[in-house]
Amino acid sequence: MEENGPILEFEKPIYELEKRIEEMRNYAVTENLDALADEIQRLEEEVARQRRKTYSNLTRWQRVLIARHPNRPHTLDYINGMMEDFVELHGDRSFGDDKAMVSGLAKLDGRPIAVVGHQKGKNTKENVMRNFGMAGPEGYRKALRIMKLAEKFDMPVLSLVDTPGAYPGAGAEERGQAEAIARNIYEMGRLRVPIIVMVIGEGASGGALGIGVGDRVIMMENAWYSVISPEPCSTILWKDQEKAAARKADCAEALRLSATDLLQFGVIDEIVPEPFGGAHRDHETAIANVRKSILKALHEAGAQSVEERLEARLEKYSSMGAFDVVPAADDPS
Amino acid sequence: MAWFERRQRGLSPQKRKEIPKGLWVKCDKCDAMLYKAELERDFNVCAHCGYHFKIGHQGYISLIMDPDTFAETDSDLRTVDPLEFKEKENYPDYMKRYQKRTGMMEAVVSGTGRIEGRLVSLSIHDGSFLAGSMGSVVGEKVTRSIRRALDLEIPLLVVATSGGARMQEGILSLMQMAKTSLWLNRLSEEKIPFVVVITNPTMAGVMASYASLGDFTLAEPGAMMGFAGGRVIEQTIGSSLPEGFQTAEFFLTRGFVDQVVPRTGLRETLSRILSYFPDREKKEELEPEAP
Numbered sequence: 001m002e003e004n005g006p007i008l009e010f011e012k013p014i015y016e017l018e019k020r021i022e023e024m025r026n027y028a029v030t031e032n033l034d035a036l037a038d039e040i041q042r043l044e045e046e047v048a049r050q051r052r053k054t055y056s057n058l059t060r061w062q063r064v065l066i067a068r069h070p071n072r073p074h075t076l077d078y079i080n081g082m083m084e085d086f087v088e089l090h091g092d093r094s095f096g097d098d099k100a101m102v103s104g105l106a107k108l109d110g111r112p113i114a115v116v117g118h119q120k121g122k123n124t125k126e127n128v129m130r131n132f133g134m135a136g137p138e139g140y141r142k143a144l145r146i147m148k149l150a151e152k153f154d155m156p157v158l159s160l161v162d163t164p165g166a167y168p169g170a171g172a173e174e175r176g177q178a179e180a181i182a183r184n185i186y187e188m189g190r191l192r193v194p195i196i197v198m199v200i201g202e203g204a205s206g207g208a209l210g211i212g213v214g215d216r217v218i219m220m221e222n223a224w225y226s227v228i229s230p231e232p233c234s235t236i237l238w239k240d241q242e243k244a245a246a247r248k249a250d251c252a253e254a255l256r257l258s259a260t261d262l263l264q265f266g267v268i269d270e271i272v273p274e275p276f277g278g279a280h281r282d283h284e285t286a287i288a289n290v291r292k293s294i295l296k297a298l299h300e301a302g303a304q305s306v307e308e309r310l311e312a313r314l315e316k317y318s319s320m321g322a323f324d325v326v327p328a329a330d331d332p333s
Numbered sequence: 334m335a336w337f338e339r340r341q342r343g344l345s346p347q348k349r350k351e352i353p354k355g356l357w358v359k360c361d362k363c364d365a366m367l368y369k370a371e372l373e374r375d376f377n378v379c380a381h382c383g384y385h386f387k388i389g390h391q392g393y394i395s396l397i398m399d400p401d402t403f404a405e406t407d408s409d410l411r412t413v414d415p416l417e418f419k420e421k422e423n424y425p426d427y428m429k430r431y432q433k434r435t436g437m438m439e440a441v442v443s444g445t446g447r448i449e450g451r452l453v454s455l456s457i458h459d460g461s462f463l464a465g466s467m468g469s470v471v472g473e474k475v476t477r478s479i480r481r482a483l484d485l486e487i488p489l490l491v492v493a494t495s496g497g498a499r500m501q502e503g504i505l506s507l508m509q510m511a512k513t514s515l516w517l518n519r520l521s522e523e524k525i526p527f528v529v530v531i532t533n534p535t536m537a538g539v540m541a542s543y544a545s546l547g548d549f550t551l552a553e554p555g556a557m558m559g560f561a562g563g564r565v566i567e568q569t570i571g572s573s574l575p576e577g578f579q580t581a582e583f584f585l586t587r588g589f590v591d592q593v594v595p596r597t598g599l600r601e602t603l604s605r606i607l608s609y610f611p612d613r614e615k616k617e618e619l620e621p622e623a624p
């Protein structure tokens with residue numbers, strides 16, 4: 001494990017070059033060799049070129065890998081990194097407390113805000129505790145409870161989306177996973193306070209949308225958001241396991257799941273730039289960029305009256321979708 | 334309960350040796366051989382085990398609505414290919430294949446019609462079309478049914494069957510869950526009743542949006558419903574699921590369904606529910622305007 005966590009396959013040439021430069025520098029210092037300066041400079045130019053080439057042409061699948069990077073900042077990193085006085089609030093008051101979902105009150109720029117968000121772990125142990133960010137009905141109901149609390153006390157809501165999907169377990173099913181997600185979507189549609197949604201990592205399907213309805217929906221540059229993850233999409237299409245594994249990157253392309261795609265589809269309002277190479281390489285910059293974007297969104301949504309806001313929210317979602325309207329006489333077949 | 338009586342009589346057509354082709358149908362669940370004409374008279378419910386055969390949107394129209402009152406709406410909406418989805422098969426080709434096979438243009442048929450005289454706005458999923466999956470057109474058709482219920486101040490009925498949101502329209506399919514659910518807020522505000530009938534199977538994106546948001550949730554016996562599919566759950570938990578998991582009866586006992594209603598009683602149950610709400614068409618007769 002390197003400083004930045006596991007190295008993604010497509011980043012290997014860059015890391016190898018960086019390592020060589022580092023070694024040469026150390027050698028040059030200890031041996032007091034000025035002669036290596038030219039060689040080091042040449043390599044630095046080469047690595048800069050490689051970085052530009054790789055990171056400015058990321059495929060959708062490469063972005064999926066970056067969005068899943070274990071060292072990427074997660075919900076609590078953002079809360080702790082950009083807010084003060086966080087008071088975590090646990091439990092759905094009905095069944096239990098879902099650790100795949102975090103919620104509570106915090107202060108952003110001195111102002112109170114309610115925060116809900118999927119929580120992933122940084123390592124296996126944490127991920128087992130957090131159920132890999134896959135919430136059950138309890139998580140969605142906890143989030144709704146906190147959103148209702150925010151409405152009651154007139155605080156805006158920030159929702160941080162980062163999930164590989166709602167948990168497909170037997171218990172989750174039995175306690176109404178579908179109903180919990182539907183209820184959240186419905187209630188978020190009429191919550192009177194501003195809702196800002198920020199997709200910080202993975203936005204997989206209904207599990208993401210269950211806390212994903214808002215006045216401003218924003219995505220980080222390398223986050224992904226779609227109706228299904230590339231792997232199950234591939235399995236459904238190709239059936240055969242080997243074939244499905246071979247085609248998952250193509251499925252990521254086919255699903256058009258990047259932030260740029262979603263901006264074009266009118267599903268999101270803005271893209272937050274990430275530090276070069278991804279948020280995991282520089283938490284501080286990533287968090288600062290997210291903070292700036294949230295403050296701007298809060299300012300915009302906060303300026304509306306409640307009626308204007310609810311009307312605009314309905315209008316926003318009403319316009320989503322693509323279809324043609326043909327003259328009534330135009331018969332099929 | 335005609336089908337029930339026949340069951341009592343112990344009709345056992347399996348015993349017949351020679352079965353003329355086309356006159357008999359084998360039950361998907363209990364393998365009983367059923368006389369086609371009788372099966373149709375029984376609302377396509379097996380007289381032996383109560384299995385509900387698939388009847389498609391036409392079947393529900395004739396089951397639920399007063400004869401000749403159904404008028405289709407929004408048939409002018411056409412599916413497009415916003416993602417230019419080409420993985421395995423081009424989406425437009427895939428659609429054409431289903432359109433040819435079913436004679437339908439999309440997985441939902443919408444319209445207005447009467448139940449015991451009461452005008453309702455309705456959307457009916459048809460499982461024979463791409464498993465009733467929801468893309469932009471399905472979402473828009475359901476939304477327009479909601480808006481029609483609002484405009485005409487008439488109850489909304491959705492007969493659901495769906496594998497979920499449609500992959501080939503990506504994020505736009507997912508957003509149909511939000512679009513429909515947000516319009517249901519408006520329906521609630523205007524106190525217009527919304528009845529959902531869950532039929533086999535109703536899963537994922539449709540179950541996790543409007544199919545879970547009815548004021549009244551009825552389900553057909555044995556209908557599978559839920560969020561994740563059975564095989565995915567089994568892979569997750571690493572063991573097999575008990576018999577009857579995720580059926581309508583299962584969710585009735587877990588508190589997510591108001592009633593499990595056999596097809597034979599569906600029209601009557603719907604009509605009884607609607608009788609609790611003012612018939613806005615008759616409003617003027619009942620409350621003449623003050624002079």
Ligand SMILES: [Zn+2]
Binds near residue numbers: 364380381383384
């Ligand atoms: Zn049978």
